[in-house]
Amino acid sequence: xxxxxxxxxxxxxxxxxxxxxxxxxxxxxxxxxxxxxxxxxxxxxxxxxxxxxxxxxxxxxxxxxxxxxxxxxxxxxxxxxxxxxxxxxxxxxxxxxxxxxxxxxxxxxxxxxxxxxxxxxxxxxxxxxxxxxxxxxxxxxxxxxxxxxxxxxxxxxxxxxxxxxxxxxxxxxxxxxxxxxxxxxxxxxxxxxxxxxxxxxxxxxxxxxxxxxxxxxxxxxxxxxxxxxxxxxxxxxxxxxxxxxxxxxxxxxxxxxxxxxxxxxxxxxxxxxxxxxxx
Amino acid sequence: xxxxxxxxxxxxxxxxxxxxxxxxxxxxxxxxxxxxxxxxxxxxxxxxxxxxxxxxxxxxxxxxxxxxxxxxxxxxxxxxxxxxxxxxxxxxxxxxxxxxxxxxxxxxxxxxxxxxxxxxxxxxxxxxxxxxxxxxxxxxxxxxxxxxxxxxxxxxxxxxxxxxxxxxxxxxxxxxxxxxxxxxxxxxxxxxxxxxxxxxxxxxxxxxxxxxxxxxxxxxxxxxxxxxxxxxxxxxxxxxxxxxxxxxxxxxxxxxxxxxxxxxxxxxxxxxxxxxxxxxxxxxxxxxxxxxxxxxxxxxxxxxxxxxxxxxxxxxxxxxxxxxxxxxxxxxxxxxx
Ligand SMILES: Nc1ncnc2c1ncn2[C@@H]1O[C@H](COP(=O)(O)OP(=O)(O)OP(=O)(O)O)[C@@H](O)[C@H]1O
Ligand SMILES: [Mg+2]
Numbered sequence: 301x302x303x304x305x306x307x308x309x310x311x312x313x314x315x316x317x318x319x320x321x322x323x324x325x326x327x328x329x330x331x332x333x334x335x336x337x338x339x340x341x342x343x344x345x346x347x348x349x350x351x352x353x354x355x356x357x358x359x360x361x362x363x364x365x366x367x368x369x370x371x372x373x374x375x376x377x378x379x380x381x382x383x384x385x386x387x388x389x390x391x392x393x394x395x396x397x398x399x400x401x402x403x404x405x406x407x408x409x410x411x412x413x414x415x416x417x418x419x420x421x422x423x424x425x426x427x428x429x430x431x432x433x434x435x436x437x438x439x440x441x442x443x444x445x446x447x448x449x450x451x452x453x454x455x456x457x458x459x460x461x462x463x464x465x466x467x468x469x470x471x472x473x474x475x476x477x478x479x480x481x482x483x484x485x486x487x488x489x490x491x492x493x494x495x496x497x498x499x500x501x502x503x504x505x506x507x508x509x510x511x512x513x514x515x516x517x518x519x520x521x522x523x524x525x526x527x528x529x530x531x532x533x534x535x536x537x538x539x540x541x542x543x544x545x546x547x548x549x550x551x552x553x554x555x556x557x558x559x560x561x562x563x564x565x566x567x568x569x570x571x572x573x574x575x576x577x578x579x
Numbered sequence: 580x581x582x583x584x585x586x587x588x589x590x591x592x593x594x595x596x597x598x599x600x601x602x603x604x605x606x607x608x609x610x611x612x613x614x615x616x617x618x619x620x621x622x623x624x625x626x627x628x629x630x631x632x633x634x635x636x637x638x639x640x641x642x643x644x645x646x647x648x649x650x651x652x653x654x655x656x657x658x659x660x661x662x663x664x665x666x667x668x669x670x671x672x673x674x675x676x677x678x679x680x681x682x683x684x685x686x687x688x689x690x691x692x693x694x695x696x697x698x699x700x701x702x703x704x705x706x707x708x709x710x711x712x713x714x715x716x717x718x719x720x721x722x723x724x725x726x727x728x729x730x731x732x733x734x735x736x737x738x739x740x741x742x743x744x745x746x747x748x749x750x751x752x753x754x755x756x757x758x759x760x761x762x763x764x765x766x767x768x769x770x771x772x773x774x775x776x777x778x779x780x781x782x783x784x785x786x787x788x789x790x791x792x793x794x795x796x797x798x799x800x801x802x803x804x805x806x807x808x809x810x811x812x813x814x815x816x817x818x819x820x821x822x823x824x825x826x827x828x829x830x831x832x833x834x835x836x837x838x839x840x841x842x843x844x845x846x847x848x849x850x851x852x853x854x855x856x857x858x859x860x861x862x863x864x865x866x867x868x869x870x871x872x873x874x875x876x877x878x879x880x881x882x883x884x885x886x887x888x889x890x891x892x893x894x895x896x897x898x899x900x901x902x903x904x905x906x907x908x909x910x911x912x913x914x915x916x
Contacts (some may be wrong), residue, residue, distance in 0.1 A: 379794065381790065381793065381794055384790065384793055386698050387698075409796050409797070409798050410796065412793065412794055412795065412796040413795070413796035416794065416795070417794040419787060419790065419791065419794075421787060423785075423787040423788055423790070423791040424791075425788060425791065425792075425805070425806055425809075425810075426788070426810065427806075427809035427810050427812075428809075436792075436795060436805065437795035437796065439805065440792060440795055440796065440797045440801045440802075440805045441795070441796050441797070441801070485791070488795070489794075489795070492795060492796065
């Protein structure tokens with residue numbers, strides 16, 4: 301496992317192949333990530349009130365719940381993005397392969413390289429070409445790129461974007477359609493070969509066709525990556541995820557396999573939510 | 580206005596009377612529009628008037644002997660010699676030197692204020708910087724006369740001469756009043772302009788881009804280099820041009836410290852003059868060809884500053900719309916004062 305502490309690793313994490321599973325232990329059943337008593341604050345307002353949940357390795361876990369319940373906050377705590385907002389703070393433990401990412405000697409920058417994130421609104425870098433957008437993470441981190449063309453092609457194929465943009469690699473990232481931009485952002489994320497990908501409502505800006513493409517992509521990616529996806533669409537959660545977590549008012553109400561949660565919710569509030577009685 | 584629940588056929592005859600959207604005359608609106616339009620037109624008129632009058636006062640110097648006026652080095656009103664070169668040189672060199680010196684500091688201030696300073700410090704420090712821009716020119720000039728010039732004469736210039744005296748620009752007697760003093764004063768005065776515009780440009784870079792870079796594992800400086808600066812590039816260039824425009828136009832404080840000689844000297848210590856200062860110093864005793872020459876300088880100065888401001892604004896607008904798919908971080912006031 302690559303180290304997370306601040307001492308620069310001698311060779312840097314070398315991005316070799318996008319198609320190999322990154323997890324050293326293929327048969328490892330321990331959860332990839334685990335939050336224990338996670339509390340998140342904006343100033344003194346407690347947004348997450350002690351959330352404990354696991355992200356199963358190479359599975360898709362969707363996070364559902366009414367607007368404002370803390371879903372975005374939760375996933376942003378998993379790659380230490382919550383704290384970049386001024387006044388925001390976190391308490392509790394979050395482990396990645398057993399290592400506490402909030403430990404004192406952990407460099408949040410290294411956590412973010414291993415736990416990638418895709419945002420609600422596609423945010424390709426508008427001053428960079430499609431090609432440079434894919435390579436941005438590697439360039440920013442000063443990682444060596446053996447064969448940039450091959451890497452770009454591989455990542456774009458991975459997100460089913462290659463055929464659409466192979467003749468437009470030099471165009472600026474912001475000139476693609478919104479759905480293409482979102483897939484470009486996912487390509488940018490996987491080019492760094494993270495181990496976990498967090499997606500915060502990745503389809504909310506997209507039409508049904510683009511959404512279907514992203515959903516197919518999520519299934520595909522879950523062979524190699526551990527994925528958490530925030531979604532407002534229960535159909536989407538049912539389609540793409542293996543596990544579903546229901547968050548309500550800053551607390552985890554229920555986490556179960558997606559089938560169980562939707563067919564046989566254990567908690568009354570979960571049932572109310574999925575049957576549309578509130579939220 | 581048929582809603583989903585209404586099953587009226589809007590085309591059915593005999594239905595309710597069609598809603599009327601006839602234009603109504605609103606006197607208040609008409610008056611208000613006229614008054615505000617007049618205010619707007621006034622500005623255009625004022626600028627046009629200045630151009631026309633200056634043009635008339637210049638006696639078509641530029642048309643008559645443009646090249647020889649611009650290229651001549653001699654300025655001797657007593658003998659009827661009017662060459663613009665010393666002033667063009669003085670203006671351009673002091674402005675560029677001042678801006679070159681001020682830009683790194685101004686960008687430093689802007690980056691610190693938007694990226695690094697603790698939140699509680701950003702407001703007050705930013706306000707202080709803006710305050711620097713509000714200090715009247717004559718106050719800077721007075722400080723220059725009282726403090727800067729004597730210090731340059733006794734300490735600064737001798738030190739420069741002994742350390743870097745092999746360079747022609749640091750040779751010659753330490754006068755105090757001269758190009759170097761003017762550059763320092765102008766630099767100080769354009770600092771707040773450049774830094775406050777740069778600050779706005781930087782804070783207009785969408786949060787989504789910053790977070791996008793950070794989520795890829797960028798440190799703050801990596802994020803700045805990879806995403807923020809490229810996005811803000813044209814706006815920052817606009818800030819520099821705007822500062823250059825201000826530098827060219829600075830008059831009062833510069834007059835007080837530059838020494839006011841129509842000469843082109845290799846030494847930075849030597850007195851010089853700019854287009855703005857020669858006009859301020861000589862307009863009240865000038866007449867005839869002398870006045871025409873001064874008016875021509877005024878016209879040139881006007882053209883230069885207008886061009887710089889227009890360019891700056893175009894660049895700033897480009898930044899604002901560069902990533903128009905992404906909303907700016909927060910609603911902002913206009914980018915330029
Ligand atoms: N920058 C902020 N400062 C203060 N409070 C915030 C901030 N961002 C979010 N909040 C608050 O934190 C709570 C949780 O927000 P969060 O964005 O995590 O909700 P969410 O579940 O993702 O909602 P949605 O489904 O609408 O995206 C909300 O009550 C919100 O008002
Ligand atoms: Mg959200």
